[in-house]
Each structure stands twice: as structure tokens, then as C-alpha cells.
Amino acid sequence: MSDRRAMANKIGLLSVFCSLAFWLWACLFLFIPMSRRPEWILHVMVAFPLWIFLWGMGFLLALVAAGVGSRRWALAALLALASAGIAYWLVSGIEW
Secondary structure, eight states: OHHHHHHHHHHHHHHHHHHHHHHHHHHHHTTSGGGGSTTHHHHHHHTHHHHHHHHHHHHHHHHHHHHHSOGGGHHHHHHHHHHHHHHHHHHHTSOO
């Protein structure tokens, strides 16, 4: 039983990392000197399929973790959806 719980916790933590990867990248990107140039938005647009993939994986991994172990990992699925929604809301507010 503890092996299933440990596996569910590892899968769940990977789900949380996938869900929050965009925000980690955004925080790190603020410290890169290139972010002060107008071309920085190209990095966001090129990486957009990557973020969709990571949010999707975060959602699916959370569901797997909830199925294998504790149902509390189902809340991590909401984290992936909320992260994607908030990022979309922020990026769509930028005037191109």
C-alpha cells in the first residue's frame, strides 16, 4: 500500500511541476537581459505548444495520481486548468 502511495505522490508532484512550469519560466525570464527587447514575445509564441503540452500533462498526471493514490491529487488537475487559464488571460491582454 505504501508503494502505491509513494508512486502517487511522485506522479502528483510531477503534475504540479508541469502545471507551474510556465510560471517558473516566466520568473526566470524576467532576469534575462533580452526580456527588455521587443523580440521577447517570440519566445512566448514559439514555446506556446510546449506550454499547452505541459498543462495537458499536468492535468492527466494529476488524474492518474488521484486514481492510483489519494483523491486529493484531483485538486492538482484544477491547478493545471487554473494555470493555463490565468496565463491565457494575461497573455491575451497584451496589445500586439
